[in-house]
Amino acid sequence: MGRTVxxxxxxxxxxxxxWVGLGTFDQGPAxxxxxxxxxxxxxxxxxxxxxxxxxxxxxxxxxxxxxxRHLLFSTTKVWNSEHGFEATLRSFEVSLRKLGLxxxxxxxxxxxxxxxxxxxxxxxxxxxxxxxxxxxGVSNFEIHHLKELKKTASVWPVVNQIELHPLNxxxxxxxxxxxxxIQIEAWAPLAQGNLSQDPMLKKIAxxxxxxxxxxxxxxxxxxxxxxxPKSSHERRIKENIDIFxxxxxxxxxxxxxxxxxxxxxxxxxxDSFPSELSLAPASPWPYAIS
Numbered sequence: 001m002g003r004t005v006x007x008x009x010x011x012x013x014x015x016x017x018x019w020v021g022l023g024t025f026d027q028g029p030a031x032x033x034x035x036x037x038x039x040x041x042x043x044x045x046x047x048x049x050x051x052x053x054x055x056x057x058x059x060x061x062x063x064x065x066x067x068x069r070h071l072l073f074s075t076t077k078v079w080n081s082e083h084g085f086e087a088t089l090r091s092f093e094v095s096l097r098k099l100g101l102x103x104x105x106x107x108x109x110x111x112x113x114x115x116x117x118x119x120x121x122x123x124x125x126x127x128x129x130x131x132x133x134x135x136x137g138v139s140n141f142e143i144h145h146l147k148e149l150k151k152t153a154s155v156w157p158v159v160n161q162i163e164l165h166p167l168n169x170x171x172x173x174x175x176x177x178x179x180x181x182i183q184i185e186a187w188a189p190l191a192q193g194n195l196s197q198d199p200m201l202k203k204i205a206x207x208x209x210x211x212x213x214x215x216x217x218x219x220x221x222x223x224x225x226x227x228x229p230k231s232s233h234e235r236r237i238k239e240n241i242d243i244f245x246x247x248x249x250x251x252x253x254x255x256x257x258x259x260x261x262x263x264x265x266x267x268x269x270x271d272s273f274p275s276e277l278s279l280a281p282a283s284p285w286p287y288a289i290s
Contacts (some may be wrong), residue, residue, distance in 0.1 A: 009226060011158040012181035015135045017106065018073055019221055020047030020241050023187060023230030025052050034232040035061025041238045047161075047187075047228045048099075049077035049110055050091055055098035063100060074099065075106040075161075077139060078124075083109075083116035088123035092132070108161055112145040112270050118152040125155045135159065140270045143176045152245040159183045163266070164225060165191035166216060166259040174225075188247075189220055189227040192265050200255055208246045211239055218243045219256045 008016035020037040024031045024047060031054040035046055044067075048058045055076060062072065067105030076099065082091035092107065107127060109120055124136040138149070146160070160177050162172050164186035177184050190213050197202055201212045208215065213229070217240060220227040229240040246255075268274065 002059055005154070009183060009224075010136055011183055012156070013158050015105070015158070016246070017135075017159075017183070017226060018043070018045040019226055020217065020243070021047050021073065021075070021226070021228040022237070022285065023228040024054055024058060025187075026047050026232055027052075027230070027232055029054075029057050031057040031234045032061035032064065034237065035064045036242075037234050037237050039065040039067050041234075042241055043237075044071055044073070045073040045228070047075040049079065049108075050082065050095050051077070051079040051110060055095055059098060059100035060118055060120075069101070073105045074101060075107040075108065077110040078120065079110050080113050082112045083120040085119045085123045088120050089126070092123070092127050096132070103131065104137045106137060106159060108137050108139045108159065109141075111140045111273060112138070112142075117145065117149055118290055121149060121153055125153070128155055128214045137161065137182070142270055143173055145270065146176070156180070157182055159185050159226075161185040161187055161228075163188050163264060163269075165189050166195060166219065166256050167191050167261050167263045168265075169257060169260040171260075175224075178224075183226060184224075185226040185228065186220055187200070187228060188265055189225075190216055190228050194265070195259070199258075204248070204252050204255070204273075208248075211247060214239055214243050215248070215252075216256070218246065218248055219253060222248055222253060 008018055010016050022043050023249060024034060027034055035058055046058060048055055076095045078088050078091045082088060088099045109124065127133045135158050137157040139161040143161050160182050162170060165188055174184050196212055202216055205212045217227050217229060221243060231237050231240060252286045
């Protein structure tokens with residue numbers, strides 16, 4: 001099968017990261033219980049962001065779980081309105097305090113913001129070099145954003161967290177990141193349920209005695225993509241990490257690849273990010289994702 005639930009991917013700086021994590025966007029106080037359920041189910045990676053307004057709930061769930069800190073992989077992100085060197089440093093300290101942690105495993109720039117990426121990245125580099133984050137990376141960066149960042153970066157991002165699922169496979173970006181030593185991590189890996197009734201996926205799922213969601217997550221895994229499916233339901237949380245006991249064939253992988261429509265679930269990518277959100281303060285996100 002190649003990988004087990006206890007296996008990690010080794011990032012370019014030597015840090016180990018779980019292949020499957022829990023996404024927590026738009027969960028509010030329910031995030032605390034979801035984190036506890038996930039940790040009980042075997043998850044060790046929890047993803048959040050300052051924009052999600054649930055870092056305190058995430059922290060409460062971590063503490064209630066009783067998980068030793070060294071077994072936890074924590075991710076949070078700096079939001080667009082918090083870009084800039086000093087603002088990013090302040091935002092990081094706020095996130096750290098809300099989570100109740102003494103360091104973050106992975107700190108990400110949530111979206112590229114024109115004219116601010118270089119100085120924001122310098123703040124992430126300082127956080128990393130001070131040992132406050134074990135790894136730093138970006139989210140929603142396209143190839144041209146990464147090429148521009150490379151002109152000024154002294155520490156290279158080890159992760160790019162992007163929208164990635166069978167309807168939006170981002171093949172060229174994945175190839176570029178692989179060549180640059182950047183691990184791809186998928187948000188909305190289950191395509192917000194848009195494939196939950198797909199007959200081809202249902203046939204593959206039935207053949208393996210798995211759910212369609214498990215097949216999609218297995219597709220991510222076999223493509224070397226870290227996935228952070230979001231759920232607050234105990235059954236789905238357990239199902240989403242139960243993907244290490246079967247393997248998709250080359251033919252099945254190809255059929256899933258063929259579903260690609262280059263479709264962004266939000267209706268935009270980093271280059272068409274809505275101006276009303278670009279530098280807006282953290283507030284409830286008006287777009288539905290999972």
